[in-house]
Amino acid sequence: xxxxxxxxxxxxxxxxxxxxxxxxxxxxxxxxxxxxxxxxxxxxxxxxxxxxxxxxxxxxxxxxxxxxxxxxxxxxxxxxxxxxxxxxxxxxxxxxxxxxxxxxxxxxxxxxxxxxxxxxxxxxxxxxxxxxxxxxxxxxxxxxxxxxxxxxxxxxxxxxxxxxxxxxxxxxxxxxxxxxxxxxxxxxxxxxxxxxxxxxxxxxxxxxxxxxxxxxxxxxxxxxxxxxxxxxxxxxxxxxxxxxxxxxxxxxxxxxxxxxxxxxxxxxxxxxxxxxx
Numbered sequence: 001x002x003x004x005x006x007x008x009x010x011x012x013x014x015x016x017x018x019x020x021x022x023x024x025x026x027x028x029x030x031x032x033x034x035x036x037x038x039x040x041x042x043x044x045x046x047x048x049x050x051x052x053x054x055x056x057x058x059x060x061x062x063x064x065x066x067x068x069x070x071x072x073x074x075x076x077x078x079x080x081x082x083x084x085x086x087x088x089x090x091x092x093x094x095x096x097x098x099x100x101x102x103x104x105x106x107x108x109x110x111x112x113x114x115x116x117x118x119x120x121x122x123x124x125x126x127x128x129x130x131x132x133x134x135x136x137x138x139x140x141x142x143x144x145x146x147x148x149x150x151x152x153x154x155x156x157x158x159x160x161x162x163x164x165x166x167x168x169x170x171x172x173x174x175x176x177x178x179x180x181x182x183x184x185x186x187x188x189x190x191x192x193x194x195x196x197x198x199x200x201x202x203x204x205x206x207x208x209x210x211x212x213x214x215x216x217x218x219x220x221x222x223x224x225x226x227x228x229x230x231x232x233x234x235x236x237x238x239x240x241x242x243x244x245x246x247x248x249x250x251x252x253x254x255x256x257x258x259x260x261x262x263x264x265x266x267x268x269x270x271x272x273x274x275x276x277x
Contacts, residue, residue, distance in 0.1 A: 103152035104263035111228055115150075115263035116141050118167075123259075127160040131174035133198065133259060138165045146226055148219075148265045154232035154253025155179065155219055156262050167264070172233070173200070173256040181233055182220040186210060189221055192233055192250060197257070200234055200250035211239050211248050228265050 016026040101117050108115035118137035126132040137143050139162050149156040149169050157171040170181055173194040181202060188211065190204035202217060215236040220229035232253035239248045 008273075017236065053157060087264060099260045100152060104150070104261075107150060107152050107231075108263065111230060111265075113228060114264060114266045116143055117261060117263050118143075119261055120259045121166070126168045127170065129160070129170050129174050129176055131171040131177070131194065132160065133157075133169050133171065134223050135167050135169055135262060135264070136165070137264060138163045138167050140164050142266050143167045144266075148226075148228040148231070149230075149262050150231055150255050150265070151259065151262050154234070156226065156254055156256075156259065158227065159264060169262070171256045173197075175250060179227060179233060180219045180221065182229075184216040184218050185212070186215075188227060192217060198249075199237075199252050202236065202248040202250050204246055207244050207246055209246055211236060211246055213237060213239060215248075218251060 060217075067173050068170075077258045104115050104117055116137050118135040118141070120133045121136050122134035124132065126134070127165060135143075143159060143162045145159050145160045145161050157169050157174075157177065160168045160170045162168075170177055171194070172192070173196055175194050175196055177194040179192045180189065182189050183204070188204045188209040188210075189205060190202055190206075190209070192200045192202045195201055202211070202218075204211060213236055217233040217236065218229065219227040219231045219233060234250040236248045237251050239246065241247075
């Protein structure tokens, strides 16, 4: 049996003393608790100090076996989040569409007519005019040529021609378009012509007519226009007189460049349902 050297015997004795001291601290009660706590605090501080250095590397190595699963989970959560956002957008669009259809039907009832809701699916020149749109409704839906088109709040235009499932609509803003109009304030009638992005121009038939800024122009008069009457055309923003002729600038009630859901009147309003606003 190998004999221990003098240094080894000394080290063994020191270890035995330390072991006995720790046992004494564990069983010595509250009287030695502060000393015990001090030793543990010193050792804890030593651990925390070394963990701040080697901890990140240790945690990285511990996480390696789970990395692939975490990436899959992240991708799944991202996919679920995208689906949820899409559902919320679709729900908001459905609510907006339902509200617009309700507004179209309310306008139609007020005018004593029925309406065919339709989406605008194309914008561009057509039928020899520059300002036209194509809508997703046609003869199969009850749409006919010359029918009035509205968005529920005002005049959009009229149907140029209708195919089985689509129709071309001439916008009232087209420079070649003319609409019979009536001043809602004083009943003066005249003609509104389109000016594209500049809105409309209104010329009353009576050169002495009193037209004011802020006047609302409506389609009409009754049975004197191919359009369903009492639809808002726009609001007078400026008036000038030149050569004995009154001419007014008009801001459209409906923006011709932001059309989405529109309604086509199936039939003109009955005479008994018409009247001023």
